Amino acid sequence: MKKIFFLLFLMGAVLPLTAQQNCDITKQKPIELLSAQLKRSFKVLQKQNPPIYYLSYTYTQQETAELSAQDGALAREQISQESFVQVFPRAGSSRMDNTRTLKKDRTYYTLTNVDVPRWQEDPHAFTTGVWNATEQAVEDAQQDFNRVKADAQTASTRSDDSPDFVLPPKETFCREEQPLQFDLEPIKKLLVKASRLTTDKPFVLESEFSFSMQNAQRYFVDSVGTQLKYPVRLARLHYTISGQSADGANFVRAGFYDVLGADQLPSEEKLLADVTQSIGELEALSKAPEAPPATVPAILKNRAMAVFVHEVLGHRVEGHRQKEDAFGKTFTDKMGQPVVSPLISIVDDATLPSFNNIPLRGFYYYDDEGVRARPVVLVENGVLKNFLMSSSPVKGFTASNGHGRGAEGKRPVARMGNTRVIASQTVPYEQLEQQLLEEIRKQHAPYGVIIEDLSGGFTITQTSFPQAFKLTPTLMYRIYPDGRKELVRGIDMVGTPLMSFKEIIAAADDYDVFNGSCGAESGWVPVSGIAPSVLLRRLELEKTGKAESKPPLLPPPFAEGK
C-alpha cells in the first residue's frame, strides 16, 4: 500500500507537465527555421559515409547578468545578450556511433556550439549560421566515428555491449514564461555594502559577493521530429569568505540565495546578519583545534547529507557509469538489492520547481537530448530500483528517463537533477542529537561529530583508483557524551559507498535544500539536493589537505592593529 501511494505521488508530479504548455510550437519562427534547415541537411547527411543517422539543434537566446563585489567595491559587472546554436550529429549507427567512449584514446565530449545572429533580424543570416555550424559539427562527428571504429578493432571487449544510442520519442512542447526581472542597482549596492564587512578582519584572506542571473529561451529540434520551446531561468545571490591559518589550513564560509524574483532576495538586514554570522564562524574556525583522524558516530545535517548523497551515491547511479569499463560499477549488478539503509528512499525529480519555497536549480522541463523530465525512483526503502538514464542504453535499461544533461558545448551524459532523499521514519532534529549522544555512549566513543556544512568534494568512479569518496566539511562540531559541543577543523569525511550508506540509522524531519553546480564529463550543470539530517552509526574522518604556503606576512591593510 505504501509503495502504491509513493508511486502515485510521483505520477502526480509528472502528469501536469503536458498541461503546462502555453504556446503553439507550430507558430514559433526559430522552430520553423531550425526544422527546415535540419530537414534539408539530414536528407543529405544520412547518405554520407559514414552516415549521420541522428541530428539535433539546440538554439538558445539568452540574457545574463553577473555582478561581483569585493572589499567595498564592485569588481565585475557583465551583462550580455547571447544567441547560440549547438549542433549534435551522430555518425555511424545507433549500434556504434561517434559518441562511444574510447578505450585506447581520449574521448571528446565537446559539441559544436557557436554564436549565430538573432533570428528576429535576418532569418537568412540565422540559417546560414546554423548551416555553417552543421558543416563543422558533421566533419567532427565523422572523424570521431572513424576513431571509434579504429578503437573498436584493437580495444578489449566491452562488458556491456548495449547500443550507443536509442532514438528518443518524438515530443512537442511549448512554454513561455515571464523573464526574471531584477533592478541591478540596488543589488550592486547591497553586494558592495556586504563586502565592506570583511575588510577590517585580519583572519579574512579573500571574499566575494556576487549575483548572477540567466534568462534563456531554448529551442530544440531533432531528426526524430521533436520540437520544443521552454525557458531556463536561474538567479542567485552568493557569497564566500575564506581564510587560512599559519599551518596552512583553509577555511571557507558561504551563503547562497537562489531566487526567481527580487522579492525573494534576502533583505539587507538578513544578508548582513548572515554575513556577520559567517565572519564569526570563520574567526572561530581560525582558532579552533585540529581534530585527529577517527571513526565516530555522526550527524550529517540536511544540506550536508544532500551533498553526501549527490557525491557518494548519485554519481554512481548515472547510467553511463554502468556501461563503460573504466568505471568501478559499484551498483551495476545491485539492482533490486539493498544498497542503503532501509530507512532511505531516493528520487531524482527534475520536474520539481521548488521545495519549501526555495527554487530548485535542478529543475527542467526537458533534458538536453529532448527527453521529457520525470521523477526516477533510484532507491526505495534502501533497495536499488533504477539508474539515471540518458539516451545511451545500458544492460537492462533501454531508454532514457530524461537525465541526459550537459553544459553548453558539451555532449550530454546521464546526470542528476533534483536529488531528493526521503526518510520513511523521522524525528525532530533535537531528538536526533539525543540519539547521537546515546550512540556515543553505547559505543564508548570519546565523542561524536555534527557536520553542519560541506563545501563539496569528490568521488572516484574510475577502476584505476579505489572506489572511495572524500568530502570536506566546512563547519563541524565535536559533541561529547555530556552534550558539550566544540568547533573543530582540519578533517575530511572519507569512506566507500557500499559501506557508508548502510550506517544511516535515523533521520530528522528537517528537510532542506542544497543548490549547487555539478561538474563532470558533460560540464557544469545546475543541480539540487533535498535531504533530512541523518544519524550515522559511524563515519570515518581523516586529515584534510593544507596549503603549502603560509598566509600573508602582513595583516590586511585595513586590519593593522586589530
Place this chain on the structure above:
Amino acid sequence: MKKILCVAVLLGLFNAVGATKLPDNMYFKAMKQEMDRSLKKLRRPGSPKPFYIAYKLENLKLYPTVAALLGSSYPSRKRDDVLSAYAWVDVGNAIQDSMGYVHDAYYAQHAYRSRRLVEIPKGYEAIRQSLWQLTDQAYVFATEVFEQKQAYLRTKATDPKTQLPDFVPHQQSSYVQDIKPAPTIDEKQLARWVEEFSARGKQYPFLEQFYLSITPVQREVYYLNSLGGFYQVAFPAMHVKWKAKLRNKDGFKQIRSKTFWLPLQENTGKWEEFLSHQTNEFLDDLNTVYEAVPGQNYLGPVLLASQAAGPFLESVFVKNIQNLKPLLPENAETLEKTGSFKEKLDQRVISNVIDLYDRPDWSDYDGWPLGGFMPVDDEGVAAQTLQLTQNGKLVNLPRTSRPFEKGARSNGHARLTPTSLPRERLTNLFVEAKAPKTWEELQEALIKKCKELGLEYGYILYDFPTGDDKTVAWVQRLYVDGKTEPVYGLQVNDLTPRALRDIRAAGDVAFVTPASPELFKEVLPAQSIISPALLLEELELGPDNKKADQKPFVPKP
C-alpha cells in the same frame, strides 16, 4: 660592504630625484600606501627584505562588440571593464638580486611571471587589499628565487672584475596623461554599419561566412615603482575586423581577415566612408582569393605590400632585437628567446635603403593610434627615441636597468608584460625610406628584376605569416607583362634575418601594424610597426602542401 653602501646611496639619490607629484587618484594612492607599508614592514625572518617594488594597474574597458554575419547582428556579448594588478618585488641588492633566474625551465612561463590579479574591484580599499596579497606573493616568490639564484651562481666560476651588476639604478622619470572617461559611443550607429557593410557579402555566393566586428577599447595604465618612477597613460582605440570564410574554386578552405585600429572618439561618424570603402576593397580581394591558382616553388624578388612589411619586420628584426639580457640558467629561455642582435652592434644587419627607429614618444602616426606609446618605461626611466640602424649597420640596442654589457646604461626600453619581467623591448618601430618610391614604381622595379633574372613573374605579398602556419594568406603573381594572378597555398621557406639585407627599395606610404609578443594581441597591442612597402631581392616561397577540403555536405542555404 663598500659596494652595498654605494648602491644604497644610489637608491636614495633616485628616490629624491623622482620628485614629481603623483596624480591624485585612488590608483596611485593605493599603490603608494601599500608600497610604503610593504617596504617598511614586509620581512620574512631569515630572508632579505624587499629593496625594489613596482606596481602596475591596468584598467581595460571593452565596449560591447558589435558584430554581424552577412548583414545580421550578433547580440552584444559580454561588456568588460576589468582592472588587473601586477606586482614585482626584488630582494637582495643591486649587485645581485632575485630577478632573471628561472628555477625550472619547464615551468618558465609560470616562474617568470609577475604576480597578477584580475577583476579587482575599482575602489581604494579593494585595490589596497589586492596589492597586499600580490606583494606578499611576489615577495615570497622573490626570496625563494633569490636563494635558488645564489645557489646556482655558487656552482659557476665567476670573475668579480667582469661580473655585471644585476641592476643599475637610473634617474627616475614620470609622465602623467590626463585620462578622460572613455567616450560615449553611438552603439546604434556602429550596429547599423556592421549590418549594412556585412550585408554586402550576400552578393558573393561563394562566401560561407562574412563577418565584421567593431570593438571600442580603452586601456588605462597606472605604474609606480619604489625608486619614484611613475606614469599614467591611456590607449583609446577602436578595433575593426573583417573576417571571411570561403572555399576557393579548387575546394580549399580559405580564411581571410583584415584588421584596423582606429582612433576612439565620440564622433565616429567620419569613419563611415572609410569602413564602407575598406569593406568593398576586402570583398574585391576575396573575389581574387576565390579565383586563385595554386602556388609553385619560387626563388626570386618579392614585393611586400605595406601591410605585409610590418609582420615581416616583426619576424626577422623585432624578435631578434628584444630580450637581450639572457636569463639564468642558460636553458631557461623556453618562453622568450634572447635576441640574437645582442652580438651584432656596429655590424651590417640590414640593407641601407631604409633606416629603423624606435619611437616611444609617438602616440599616433598620421592619426592612427600606436600601441607602443611609452614616455616612461617599466623601470621608471624616460624612454628615449633610438636610431636602431644607420646605413645598414646596427647602431643602437634597446636597454634596461639590467645591463648585459659593462658600462651600458638604460635608454628606457624596459617593458613589463603579463608574461615577463622587465626585459628589453621595442615600442613603435618606424621605417624611414631614404628614397621612397610609389607603389607603381615598386611594381615596375619588381618586373625589371624579374626580367633580369629571366623569371616569368614575381610575387606581391599582402600578408606575411608570423605564427606556426607559414602559409601566406594573401599573395599575387605579377607577370612581367603587368598582368596579375592571385595565388593560394604558398608558404615562406627558410626565412632568416639575412632577408633584411635583401631589401632593395621601400614605398612612400606607411601602414601601422600592431605587433606584440603578448597574449591577446588584438586587444592589447603593446607595440606598433610603421612601415611602407618593401621590395626584397630574394625570398623563397613554396607550396604548403595542404590537401583540398571536401565540398560542403549540404549547399549553402
